Amino acid sequence: KLAHKTMVNWPTSSPKPDAFHLMGVKTGWDRVSKKYVDKAAGFQARENLNLLYVALTRAKQFLFISASEPNKKVKTDNPSWYHLIEQGMKHLTQAEELDSTSCYQEGEIIYSTETSSKGASSHQPISVPTELSQVIFEKEEVESITPSQSDTADDKTVTTATDEDGMTRGTIIHRALELLSNNDSVTDAQILLQLKIESGDILTSDEYIECLNEAKAVITHADFGHLFNQDSFSKAYNELPIHYRTDKKDIHGVIDRVVIKDNTLYLIDYKTHQNITSENISEVADEYKKQIEFYKQGLQKIWPDHTIKPYLLFTHCNELFEL
DSSP states (O other): OOTTOEEEEOOTTSSSOSEEEEOOOGGGOOHHHHHHHHHHHHHHHHHHHHHHHHHHTTOSSOOOOOOOOOSSOOOTTSOOHHHHHHHHHTTOOSGGGSOTTOOOOOOOOOOOOOBOTTOOBOOOOOOOOGGGSSOOOOOOOOEEEOGGGSSOTTOTTTOOTTOHHHHHHHHHHHHHHHHHHHOTTOOHHHHHHHHHHHHTSOSOHHHHHHHHHHHHHHHTOGGGHHHHOGGGOSEEEEEEEEEEEETTEEEEEEEEEEEEETTEEEEEEEEOOSOOOTTTHHHHHHTTHHHHHHHHHHHHHHOTTSEEEEEEEETTTTEEEEO
16 A cells, blocks of 8 residues: 555654655565654554544543444554554443542443334433533623623714724724824834725825824823823833623723823723714713723722723814713
8 A cells, every 4th residue: 555655754843854765565665664664653553542532532521432343353553443442441340440420331232123103212211320410510601791882872972883984084093093102203104004004095095194193183282191101101001902700791892091100090092083072072971981980990900009090082172081
């Protein structure tokens, strides 16, 4: 079967093979050829055992093993999985040799040709050992909440979920704020190119410039220096992922910006609505209280000794609203 085939020995840590051998007919194998054949057979045997281990260890509570008796005598140099398992089980002649929570049974499958008048099988019911009748684990029901997606989707003054252009604009402004606050030496041209690449260049050049200018107006605003001026705080995080559990709920989300100064932590969530006015800002902000409260609780678990001040930063009108 190996005649005119190649034997290649290529160690995983090597950039190239260290041996390449073209096999001839078996009667013509020399000592070197036999060495490669034995080495390949040993490797294949190890791979077979590794695969068997994976198959056996997938079982969580019950493992059923069955096989057909081979027509030919089992080859000792290439045993089947069933033969390997059978040999291993011969060492377990009594259940007492196992730990108290494990047991096994062995025997032959008996097939009956007789059936009842209703066509039901006459097989005897299988007796399940009491050790295997215990529940190993019980899956806990967990509710997953993404705070930024849990707000009322029907309020058009709050959400732009139905406005694809508004969502794109918001995503680009968020990204521009992240790029500007991470590196004050980056140029406008570099940021615009980055924004176009990441978003697929789906806006016009003027729209990209408009988004960038809105983000720059936030970063350079005199009232927001304590949030973006690096000399005003000790540490800041952009796009901070958060994931924690409360009761039976998983809370996960991404906070736009977190700024730490002394024992005070500023939680900043950007909002890019274009229809915010002094008359409706409080009403709009109320819709996000639940989302920000989730974020606040998560940050309090990380920084329990800090005072957390949550804000909504409305980028279009440069308003910082404390919740």
